[in-house]
Amino acid sequence: MSKVHVSTSINGDAVEFLCEPHQSLLEVLREDLNMTGTKEGCATGDCGACSVLVNGRLVCSCLMLGVEAEGVELTTIEGIAGEGGLHVLQQKFLEHAALQCGICTPGFIVAAKALLDKNPDPDETTIRYWLAGNLCRCTGYDKIVRAVQDAAQELAYEA
Amino acid sequence: MAEAVDLKAIGTRPIRPDGIDKVTGRAAFGADLNLPGMLYGKVLRSPHAHARIKSVDLSCALEADGVLAAISGADLPNESPSDLAKNVLARDKVLYHGHAVAAVAAKTLAQADAAIDLIDVEYEVLPPVLSIDEAIADGATLVNESQHTNGDTSKPASNVAATTMFERGDVDAGFAEADVIVESEHRVPTAHQGYIEPHACTATANEDGKSTVWCCTQGHFEVRSLTAQVLGEPVGNIKVIPSEIGGGFGGKTIIYLEPLAVKMSQISGRPVKMMMSREEVFRATGPTSATWCKVKVGAKNDGTITAATAWLAYEAGAFPGAPVGPGCMSVLAPYDLANFRIEGNDILVNKPKVCAYRAPGAPQSMHAMECAIDELARKLEMDPIDLRMKNAAGEGTQAPYGPTFPPVGLKECLEAARKHPNWTSPVPEGAGRGLAVGFWFNIGMQSSAEVRIAEDGMVTVMEGNPDIGGSRAGMALMAAETLGVPYEQIKAHVGDTEATGFCNVTGGSRTTFATGMAVIQACEDIIAQCKQRAALTWDLDEDQVDWVDGEAVPKPGVNADVKPLSLGDIARGAGRTGGPLLGRASLNAQGAGASFSVNLMDAKVDKETGKVDVLSFTAIQDAGRAIHPSYVEGQMQGGAAQGIGWALNEEYIYDAEGVMENAGFLDYRVPVASDLPMIDTEIIEVPNPSHPYGVRGVGETPIVAPLAAASNAVRDQLGFRIDDLPLSPPRVLEAIDAQG
Numbered sequence: 001m002s003k004v005h006v007s008t009s010i011n012g013d014a015v016e017f018l019c020e021p022h023q024s025l026l027e028v029l030r031e032d033l034n035m036t037g038t039k040e041g042c043a044t045g046d047c048g049a050c051s052v053l054v055n056g057r058l059v060c061s062c063l064m065l066g067v068e069a070e071g072v073e074l075t076t077i078e079g080i081a082g083e084g085g086l087h088v089l090q091q092k093f094l095e096h097a098a099l100q101c102g103i104c105t106p107g108f109i110v111a112a113k114a115l116l117d118k119n120p121d122p123d124e125t126t127i128r129y130w131l132a133g134n135l136c137r138c139t140g141y142d143k144i145v146r147a148v149q150d151a152a153q154e155l156a157y158e159a
Numbered sequence: 160m161a162e163a164v165d166l167k168a169i170g171t172r173p174i175r176p177d178g179i180d181k182v183t184g185r186a187a188f189g190a191d192l193n194l195p196g197m198l199y200g201k202v203l204r205s206p207h208a209h210a211r212i213k214s215v216d217l218s219c220a221l222e223a224d225g226v227l228a229a230i231s232g233a234d235l236p237n238e239s240p241s242d243l244a245k246n247v248l249a250r251d252k253v254l255y256h257g258h259a260v261a262a263v264a265a266k267t268l269a270q271a272d273a274a275i276d277l278i279d280v281e282y283e284v285l286p287p288v289l290s291i292d293e294a295i296a297d298g299a300t301l302v303n304e305s306q307h308t309n310g311d312t313s314k315p316a317s318n319v320a321a322t323t324m325f326e327r328g329d330v331d332a333g334f335a336e337a338d339v340i341v342e343s344e345h346r347v348p349t350a351h352q353g354y355i356e357p358h359a360c361t362a363t364a365n366e367d368g369k370s371t372v373w374c375c376t377q378g379h380f381e382v383r384s385l386t387a388q389v390l391g392e393p394v395g396n397i398k399v400i401p402s403e404i405g406g407g408f409g410g411k412t413i414i415y416l417e418p419l420a421v422k423m424s425q426i427s428g429r430p431v432k433m434m435m436s437r438e439e440v441f442r443a444t445g446p447t448s449a450t451w452c453k454v455k456v457g458a459k460n461d462g463t464i465t466a467a468t469a470w471l472a473y474e475a476g477a478f479p480g481a482p483v484g485p486g487c488m489s490v491l492a493p494y495d496l497a498n499f500r501i502e503g504n505d506i507l508v509n510k511p512k513v514c515a516y517r518a519p520g521a522p523q524s525m526h527a528m529e530c531a532i533d534e535l536a537r538k539l540e541m542d543p544i545d546l547r548m549k550n551a552a553g554e555g556t557q558a559p560y561g562p563t564f565p566p567v568g569l570k571e572c573l574e575a576a577r578k579h580p581n582w583t584s585p586v587p588e589g590a591g592r593g594l595a596v597g598f599w600f601n602i603g604m605q606s607s608a609e610v611r612i613a614e615d616g617m618v619t620v621m622e623g624n625p626d627i628g629g630s631r632a633g634m635a636l637m638a639a640e641t642l643g644v645p646y647e648q649i650k651a652h653v654g655d656t657e658a659t660g661f662c663n664v665t666g667g668s669r670t671t672f673a674t675g676m677a678v679i680q681a682c683e684d685i686i687a688q689c690k691q692r693a694a695l696t697w698d699l700d701e702d703q704v705d706w707v708d709g710e711a712v713p714k715p716g717v718n719a720d721v722k723p724l725s726l727g728d729i730a731r732g733a734g735r736t737g738g739p740l741l742g743r744a745s746l747n748a749q750g751a752g753a754s755f756s757v758n759l760m761d762a763k764v765d766k767e768t769g770k771v772d773v774l775s776f777t778a779i780q781d782a783g784r785a786i787h788p789s790y791v792e793g794q795m796q797g798g799a800a801q802g803i804g805w806a807l808n809e810e811y812i813y814d815a816e817g818v819m820e821n822a823g824f825l826d827y828r829v830p831v832a833s834d835l836p837m838i839d840t841e842i843i844e845v846p847n848p849s850h851p852y853g854v855r856g857v858g859e860t861p862i863v864a865p866l867a868a869a870s871n872a873v874r875d876q877l878g879f880r881i882d883d884l885p886l887s888p889p890r891v892l893e894a895i896d897a898q899g
Contacts, residue, residue: 020269027268030190031193031268034193035184036184036187036188036190036191036193038184039188039355039356039405040357041355041356041357041405041437041824042824043436043437044437044823044824044825046437046823046824046825049355076184077183077184078183078184078185081183086179086182086183090179090183093178093182094175094182095174096789097172097787097789097790097793099178099182100627100628100629100790100793100794100797101354101355101356101403101405101407101627101628102177102181102182102186102403102405103188103354103355103356103405104355105181105182106182109182124837125833127832128832128833129833131832131833132832132833132834133831134831134832135353135824136355136832137353137354137355137406137408137800137801137829138628138793138797139793139796139800140793140796140797140799140800140830140838141830141831141832142796142835142837142838143793144832145832146837
């Protein structure tokens with residue numbers, strides 16, 4: 001089977017790659033493009049470790065084919081920090097000790113960014129349900145939820 | 160023990176050294192290493208829970224597109240292979256569904272996946288042994304025909320691999336004295352650690368016979384020795400670089416893929432990367448034991464416990480080694496008892512070889528006993544905290560497993576629980592409240608550390624324990640405290656097997672305690688050297704120099720007109736005073752202090768659906784001394800979440816052939832954010848006299864008490880007890896229906 005040529009945008013950079021039609025976007029990112037910040041925890045859409053934004057929408061990159069990246073704008077964890085330094089969410093995860101092993105952290109930060117982009121003032125229940133697609137086995141979620149709450153407050157203050 | 164006065168660094172909450180890498184995606188985990196020319200390895204796994212392997216034919220796989228290596232058990236050393244070696248790759252028998260049988264390495268993942276389907280294995284299928292009841296029944300099929308209980312070959316072969324007994328006093332007389340006796344039995348099914356990162360490694364074998372393994376592990380020195388053992392090679396042939404580790408909870412203290420990757424790299428001359436799928440993690444890595452515990456406890460009307468017994472049977476899986484010993488050690492550890500008998504049984508079944516899971520063995524046995532203690536309090540019409548206080552272990556109590564406790568914090572935790580709003584507030588309408596005690600003995604073992612001072616005074620701490628939850632921050636804080644310099648001046652690193660001295664595995668809650676102690680001693684070595692260098696510089700005697708707040712100063716009363724010398728000052732001039740500053744320490748740490756906890760939980764059962772909602776949860780635990788309180792709280796919260804998941808939902812579900820039916824996160828459902836409330840924590844600090852700053856391990860105790868706290872909360876609401884776990888909707892509904 002011949003490979004497919006894909007033109008896409010990743011974190012604002014124009015990117016072209018060749019991939020097999022069966023390859024997931026996650027596999028392309030990690031194994032072919034060496035963008036290993038996006039993690040694989042299950043490859044079945046159950047853990048959220050591979051969360052990316054596709055045209056701003058939260059997606060499990062293990063459930064999307066590489067070829068489907070044609071013409072879209074992708075944001076991965078590597079693109080969350082900007083020229084001004086860490087994103088507020090990243091800073092708050094650090095300050096709140098909202099990670100232990102850190103394998104789920106990229107997915108949580110991408111998912112939380114999608115939430116705050118859509119709803120700048122979520123209550124605790126909204127945060128918990130929005131993040132219910134992201135598994136963390138270390139923290140019990142307490143400090144993650146607090147980090148997101150604090151980030152929302154800070155973003156509101158900055159706005 | 161150093162007095163806890165004026166601690167400057169310890170107890171603060173700075174940002175962890177590896178934090179930025181982890182929030183930006185830069186941190187490299189087990190599956191994150193890609194090398195030029197790298198192959199992908201995949202494992203062929205048994206489709207049967209129990210079968211004899213008649214033949215394995217790799218020839219078609221070897222001819223497939225892109226395949227450069229294929230191996231079976233015949234390719235590994237076969238002179239009396241260890242259980243571990245047989246678990247890594249089956250030899251004559253497969254012992255569980257998912258047992259590794261062969262492996263291939265190919266140029267692409269797809270080619271490797273396709274090639275394992277071309278391996279031809281002929282099996283003679285045998286009946287599987289799938290439960291403790293089946294395993295111990297008369298005439299049971301044997302998982303291992305040459306397994307005799309405790310190695311006693313004068314008795315017939317048995318699925319009971321080992322039995323163990325702890326006994327003291329006169330149990331019969333104790334029960335005769337009792338006014339009230341409670342007796343119950345409890346079953347807990349298999350549960351998995353559920354770390355989010357699947358096992359992964361990349362191995363590169365060089366032409367000189369030396370290999371390098373990059374992998375996610377809790378102990379790279381153990382990976383080195385175990386990989387060498389399975390391959391029949393000298394330990395010195397193998398270098399292991401620990402990646403960042405995406406959770407382990409005990410499950411990454413053993414090896415699965417590493418020898419296969421090394422072997423196939425040796426054959427192909429290429430680097431080989433292997434990554435388990437989530438399904439493989441569930442089917443083929445060690446979960447913890449399914450258990451069956453029978454407990455009995457008797458007390459006088461005033462609450463004095465007069466006798467207790469526990470009979471524990473733990474599934475080991477396919478090879479001996481269930482954590483029933485620690486289950487026995489823990490089951491009665493909270494209580495000061497004159498009469499008890501504890502029996503443990505290690506039982507072979509055709510399921511994956513179990514592996515450590517956070518306080519291995521303690522949650523199951525203590526669930527049983529803490530349920531019984533709760534019932535005892537009800538029968539005695541006594542407050543459950545009063546009952547526990549009356550019998551609580553404290554300083555001077557001889558633990559059931561032998562040693563006498565130095566100061567321990569159980570009574571302090573119980574007193575804190577008594578005052579906590581989660582205990583003093585009214586139970587929410589229609590809900591129930593549960594309380595339970597948790598315990599883990601903690602371990603010490605071997606550690607080493609080096610402290611190096613750069614020419615500008617920056618401090619590098621090098622140690623060998625993979626950082627699974629912020630331990631580098633803890634090491635840096637202890638180094639900052641000891642040296643008297645700011646936290647920001649310290650860089651803490653985890654070195655590979657050739658960059659740092661030996662450290663035992665990150666497990667047993669030993670890292671902050673034992674490796675922390677090595678770091679402290681290595682810093683003290685630096686201080687001694689700095690005092691010597693300052694004395695030389697100032698032409699004073701060594702004993703005329705002090706180390707105060709990160710600087711060498713003349714001792715009070717010493718007549719010397721000199722300016723204090725900082726670490727940087729001394730390091731810059733080190734060439735004139737003896738060369739670079741390098742501090743070292745190695746030790747076999749003794750006196751790991753036991754950590755007790757008390758958990759409180761309010762829960763509400765939906766009687767229509769059987770679903771249990773957690774309304775509030777409080778974890779109170781003795782940490783000895785919290786080095787970085789946020790990460791201590793994090794351990795307590797994370798352990799609580801795992802324990803709640805175990806109590807309420809998690810279980811391996813098997814079909815009649817021994818095939819796990821829920822081998823994925825969709826059906827093996829661990830708690831998600833919307834399942835849990837905020838988890839309140841209260842850190843108790845009863846310093847451990849065996850650690851310079853009073854540290855006790857904190858990582859494991861948190862998972863122990865939630866199981867019984869949940870059972871006791873549900874009992875409180877429903878008015879009757881459900882003995883077994885998990886308290887999942889089907890089980891709870893069935894129990895409610897059975898009550899009519």
